[in-house]
Amino acid sequence: MSKILVVRRPQRQAVMLPLGGTKGKPNIIIPLYKLDRSELDELIRGVLEKLNLSKQEIEQIVEQAEIDYEHRIKTKEASVELHKRIREQDEFSKLKYGGLPPPKKRR
Numbered sequence: 106m107s108k109i110l111v112v113r114r115p116q117r118q119a120v121m122l123p124l125g126g127t128k129g130k131p132n133i134i135i136p137l138y139k140l141d142r143s144e145l146d147e148l149i150r151g152v153l154e155k156l157n158l159s160k161q162e163i164e165q166i167v168e169q170a171e172i173d174y175e176h177r178i179k180t181k182e183a184s185v186e187l188h189k190r191i192r193e194q195d196e197f198s199k200l201k202y203g204g205l206p207p208p209k210k211r212r
Contacts, residue, residue: 122149122170124156 122133133152153163
């Protein structure tokens with residue numbers, strides 16, 4: 106049985122459960138105001154059981170939510186690292202050429 110891991114980041118306000126995104130099976134968003142990990146896990150599983158989903162379907166949804174969250178976190182970290190490297194490259198170029206922009210490459 107997988108457990109939902111919630112990393113408390115200041116901008117994280119809710120967790121989304123992907124159920125299909127249709128009118129018949131809408132995605133569920135659960136706010137994270139004052140929930141700890143075990144309460145969140147119980148709440149999510151309770152909501153999914155009310156939708157008459159099997160245990161296997163509930164596990165698949167929880168695992169997919171975890172995978173999606175990890176992917177978003179890794180994407181954000183990679184974006185931050187990329188922007189950091191770009192800023193470092195700009196600073197290096199300014200130092201290398203005495204504060205002037207690098208010369209244009211001649212072909």
